[in-house]
């Protein structure tokens with residue numbers, strides 16, 4: 454089979470982190486690096502050993518020698534670039550979130566549906582699926598290791614909004630500071646990861662939300678710098694999702710009737726279950742050490758504590774790497790692991806969160 458020929462669009466921020474996947478995979482060849490800032494495109498060409506061409510105009514991605522377009526540009530550009538890609542019969546991998554607005558995201562899905570009939574594969578890039586642990590946690594939920602899952606928790610916070618605010622106040626523009634271009638503030642940017650993960654792990658959709666959002670520390674940013682939301686799933690479970698751009702920290706927890714998981718700082722994993730020790734379905738947590746857990750009523754006798762570090766975004770050897778997984782799907786004519794359509798539903802949850810934060814009341818998620 455011939456190599457998949459790739460146009461890489463948006464070589465700045467996040468795009469830079471996974472170029473090595475495209476350099477190392479032996480069935481892939483980047484032919485074009487495109488960035489409105491040509492110096493960034495040229496830097497990417499250098500990282501790819503000088504082989505692709507550099508361009509500053511998106512139209513280069515639609516050239517006849519391109520099979521796959523990878524879009525890493527700001528949210529408000531996704532619709533125009535994604536629809537043009539699909540209409541030109543190129544396979545598409547699109548960065549999350551699908552778009553800044555639900556109607557733009559729906560237009561992309563429509564174009565993807567039409568293109569699929571012509572054999573075009575399109576997918577959404579969600580970096581957390583690179584992490585094997587996420588796949589194990591889903592298995593554990595599905596196989597009942599936690600018993601009935603009553604509650605999930607996610608906290609994803611970084612101080613990027615403070616620096617961004619300073620930048621904007623010093624006269625530099627940035628799309629992330631604009632609600633119009635981003636679709637909101639920290640919540641749309643950060644929460645789509647966990648909203649998607651939790652829906653996927655639970656095999657359930659989100660029905661209703663209650664939320665508060667505010668901006669206290671990032672005056673140069675239009676959107677919220679803190680949002681706290683409670684989600685109710687179709688199976689009755691609740692999730693609390695706290696996202697911020699004004700402080701730091703990350704945690705994922707699963708609370709079930711027979712077991713719990715706390716994963717803190719993307720590093721420390723604490724598991725306990727009445728089912729006994731967990732050794733891993735997709736990874737072997739062989740470094741686990743046992744500790745006596747607090748003697749809470751109904752708690753397991755011991756807690757496993759282990760260090761689990763996510764593979765770097767550019768680790769092409771990681772079989773869960775979502776760029777690799779997508780490219781293999783295109784090569785083999787398979788469905789993508791994450792569909793663009795599933796990402797549109799995440800945006801509907803985000804919209805309901807914003808609606809609730811304004812109204813002060815619970816908001817239903819407007820599923821299509």
Ligand SMILES: NC(=O)c1ccc[n+]([C@@H]2O[C@H](COP(=O)([O-])OP(=O)(O)OC[C@H]3O[C@@H](n4cnc5c(N)ncnc54)[C@H](O)[C@@H]3O)[C@@H](O)[C@H]2O)c1
Pocket residue numbers: 462463464465466467468487488489490493509510511525526527528530548549550578579580642
């Ligand atoms: N964990 C993740 O998966 C993750 C992390 C960060 C960002 N993102 C997403 O990736 C996308 C880009 O975010 P970022 O942080 O890299 O932004 P960024 O602003 O740092 O980089 C965007 C790049 O796109 C280029 N660009 C702008 N307009 C362009 C155009 N018309 N044509 C071609 N290039 C253009 C810019 O010059 C810049 O180099 C966003 O949708 C964001 O939500 C995802």
